[in-house]
Amino acid sequence: MLLEFRIKNYKSFVDETVFSMVPAPKQTGLDYSILSEKVGSRKHKALCSAVIYGPNASGKTNIIGAMETLRAIILRGNIRNSDSDISPNVASSSLELIPNCDSEGSPAEFSISFIEKGLLFQYSLILDLGRFLDRDYERKILEEKLVVNDKEVFSRGTHLEVYLPQVIRHLTSRSIKRITPKTKEIAESSLSDTELFLTNGFKNIFAKELTDVMINWFAEKFMVIYHSDAIKVMRKFAEPKEKAIHVEATLTEAAREFGITSNALGYRTDGESDEAVLCSILSNNKAVIPADIFESYGTIRFINEFPLIIKTLINGGTLVMDEFDASIHPMALMNIISIFHNDEINMNHAQFIFNTHNPIFLDGSLFRRDEIKFVERDQETKHSTHYALSDFSTAEGVRKGEDYMNNYFVSRYGAIKEIDFSPILKKIISQSREN
Incomplete structure (x- = not known):
């Protein structure tokens, strides 16, 4: 504190x-x-x-x-x-x-x-x-x-x-x-x-x-x-699978409250790099699109900031932005x-x-x-x-x-x-x- x-x-x-x-x-x-x-x-x-x-x-x-x-x-x-x-x-x-x-x-x-x-x-x-x-x-x-x-x-x-x-x-x-x-x-x-x-x-x-x-x-x-506009939350996976999609349920739920246009948010891995790409997932046509292309700038800002809010509340930290x-x-x-x-x-x-x-x-x-x-x-x-x-x-x-x-x-x-x-x-x- x-x-x-x-x-x-x-x-x-x-x-x-x-x-x-x-x-x-x-x-x-x-x-x-x-x-x-x-x-x-x-x-x-x-x-x-x-x-x-x-x-x-x-x-x-x-x-x-x-x-x-x-x-x-x-x-x-x-x-x-x-x-x-x-x-x-x-x-x-x-x-x-x-x-x-x-x-x-x-x-x-x-x-x-x-x-x-x-x-x-x-x-x-x-x-x-x-x-x-x-x-x-x-x-x-x-x-x-x-x-x-x-x-x-x-x-x-x-x-x-x-x-x-x-x-x-x-x-x-x-x-x-x-x-x-x-x-x-x-x-x-x-x-x-x-x-x-x-x-x-x-x-x-x-x-x-x-x-x-x-x-x-x-x-x-x-x-x-x-x-804060430079924030970019990255996810890493120990054993990334080729073309695997990891849906983030909590982030998706919060983003829906915020007003995302996609059905869900998740991270896509390519099997080579341990870093994943945040994507918008559209279930109606099974499309997976990089979020920074599909979502609005305000939505991307929120998606990158919200995990920090969660971490601060869980850890009892001090977040300065x-x-x-x-x-x-x-x-x-x-x-x-x-x-x-x-x-x-x-x-x-x-x-x-x-x-x-x-x-x-x-x-x-x-x-x-x-x-x-x-x-x-x-x-x-x-x-x-x-x-x-x-x-x-x-x-x-x-x-x-x-x-x-x-x-x-x-x-x-x-x-x-x-x-x-x-x-x-x-x-x-x-x-x-x-x-």
């Missing part, structure tokens, strides 16, 4: 930015949106959903990109560039794209707080990546810190300190009873300027089981989708949101975060004020800022029953830009007549 994500000097976000999934104080109503998990004797609360608004190029996608970048760094265990990363978020594999153009070499900072397996993890990184586009810069991890259940586990800066508090003892190496000068010396010798201590020395020497809990959360439960709602009917969108708000379905405390331009979610009966987020970019500095609707006072149009949509479009909350292409088009048309 994600509680908080922080960044500093990541692309358009120069100042420290906090994306919080912790309910704002004094916010009431829509209690079904509040998740609660116990850590020790203390209960922690989190929002089950959040929607991010802002004009084009404001920085909405940069927040999601920053989440994916931290995830990628942790999963590969270093801050070197990766040539194998196929994500459309190039900054997650080419880290010279992270620093802001005007940052003059200031460090980039990441921090994340989440709950997993009854433990509260707080992990942070401060990275010296040089200037924007400086690929050859000798990068260095300036600081790295892990806190579990408010107890410091290790901190890495000018010196390395490892503590191994009692709260994590059941997940640490049985051979390490206490930190001795010898074990500390071994740990310090494992340090590399570009490698995370978390996934290298700490994991190998002190706490493989604890590290695995964290890594599994990032790999399986923190699903960050940058550019860029432009999730593009080309999907509002009724389908509303239903998916309501599922995450349904305690009888969302029993595993799944979370759903997405950005959008669609104003239908600016509804006080659907989202709490602290679930409605905004991103705005200063026209002079080009720096982005992030805030929530709950940050506004009641005098600024956030009373219960207020028309949030109307207030947004009259720029009561900012994060909106007036657009007028008329002068450009008039000029072009005028020039065309002169020619």
